[in-house]
Amino acid sequence: WGVQGHRVVAKIAENHLSKKAKDQITLLLGSERFPLTASWADEVRNSPEFEGTGPWHFINTPLGLPFDQYVGVVKELKDPNAYIALTQNLKDLKDPGKTKEQKLVALKFVVHIVGDVHQPMHVSRAEDKGGNAIQVKYQGKDTNLHSLWDSGLLDYEGMTYSELAVLLDKPTPLQVQQWQKDDITKWLWESYSISQQLYAETEKSATFDYKYVPAHLPTVEDRLLQAGIRLAGVLNAVFG
Numbered sequence: 001w002g003v004q005g006h007r008v009v010a011k012i013a014e015n016h017l018s019k020k021a022k023d024q025i026t027l028l029l030g031s032e033r034f035p036l037t038a039s040w041a042d043e044v045r046n047s048p049e050f051e052g053t054g055p056w057h058f059i060n061t062p063l064g065l066p067f068d069q070y071v072g073v074v075k076e077l078k079d080p081n082a083y084i085a086l087t088q089n090l091k092d093l094k095d096p097g098k099t100k101e102q103k104l105v106a107l108k109f110v111v112h113i114v115g116d117v118h119q120p121m122h123v124s125r126a127e128d129k130g131g132n133a134i135q136v137k138y139q140g141k142d143t144n145l146h147s148l149w150d151s152g153l154l155d156y157e158g159m160t161y162s163e164l165a166v167l168l169d170k171p172t173p174l175q176v177q178q179w180q181k182d183d184i185t186k187w188l189w190e191s192y193s194i195s196q197q198l199y200a201e202t203e204k205s206a207t208f209d210y211k212y213v214p215a216h217l218p219t220v221e222d223r224l225l226q227a228g229i230r231l232a233g234v235l236n237a238v239f240g
């Protein structure tokens with residue numbers, strides 16, 4: 001996602017944190033505001049200190065796999081990817097042997113990666129770099145499939161991240177319960193299934209008209225909400 005999407009996810013998560021989790025996160029963050037830390041991982045991905053973290057933002061596999069096979073493939077991947085990075089950073093966050101500074105870094109990666117794995121085009125195919133290499137026309141302008149899903153569709157709403165969080169944060173208690181029970185491979189599978197549909201659609205025509213927004217903005221909004229709820233779930237689990 002772009003900056004806006006990541007902030008929406010963190011803002012929604014903040015609304016669903018336990019008292020314990022909120023207190024410990026405040027302790028780690030100091031004067032930093034939680035939603036404003038959500039896109040930090042994108043800012044540092046090209047810095048020497050965080051060299052090699054670029055692949056932490058996405059996970060690519062062949063398309064067309066059924067669920068069980070997909071999960072098998074994901075778990076076998078050895079090169080750095082979002083699944084490995086999320087699992088490792090969650091572990092670091094729980095590890096009593098890590099310093100406060102290390103935990104703050106782990107927290108910021110967790111917040112960011114939970115967001116990114118809910119962006120369908122971040123759980124996709126390597127050949128076209130998750131749609132970055134697929135040129136599309138959207139409302140007369142040249143863009144690419146990845147960028148459209150990172151920010152193009154959400155920008156169309158013309159709202160601040162706080163406004164979007166208020167608008168979207170209306171899950172039913174049953175949805176919260178269900179979403180927080182799902183494990184990370186299920187989140188990935190959902191994104192993977194959506195990105196396959198988007199690839200198939202784009203193959204038919206890469207010129208999108210005004211109908212693309214009402215057809216797909218609800219999916220963007222669902223994914224941001226699910227990411228926020230699930231982020232709160234993992235953080236509540238980490239911080240007891």
Ligand code: ADE
Nearest residue numbers: 058121122123124129130
């Ligand atoms: N680079 C290569 N694959 C990518 C993906 N799925 N998302 C973002 N950047 C990428």
Ligand code: ZN
Nearest residue numbers: 001122146150
């Ligand atoms: Zn992206």
Ligand code: ZN
Nearest residue numbers: 001042057116
């Ligand atoms: Zn990212």
